[in-house]
Amino acid sequence: ATLTIEDIQRIVCEHMDVSEDRIRGKTRKREVVRARQIAMYFAKKHTEHSLKDIGLHFGGRDHSTVIYANNTVADRMENDDQFRDTVDQIGRKIERHGQ
Numbered sequence: 001a002t003l004t005i006e007d008i009q010r011i012v013c014e015h016m017d018v019s020e021d022r023i024r025g026k027t028r029k030r031e032v033v034r035a036r037q038i039a040m041y042f043a044k045k046h047t048e049h050s051l052k053d054i055g056l057h058f059g060g061r062d063h064s065t066v067i068y069a070n071n072t073v074a075d076r077m078e079n080d081d082q083f084r085d086t087v088d089q090i091g092r093k094i095e096r097h098g099q
Contacts, residue, residue, distance in 0.1 A: 003098040012039040037069035
C-alpha cells in the first residue's frame, strides 16, 4: 500500500493525541507544533511528494517550513532520548501501515 500524507498525519495524530485539524491549522501550541513537525518529517521520508506539496497538506505552509521541521526533528532525536523513542514508535506504525 502506498502511504499518503493523510495516512501519516492520521498515525502521528493518533499516537500524539492531537486532532488532525489542528496540525493543518494555524495554532502554534507546542504539542501541536511537535506533532506537525514529526508528521512533516515522515511525509518527507516516506512519500515522493515535493516539499512544496507537503507544505500544502499542512495548511498551506511554505516549503521552508518543511525543511525546518525536518531539521528540528532530526536534531532533537540526537539530543532527546524520549523524543527519539516517540519518533521511533511512530515510525514503526507508519512502516507497518505502508506494507
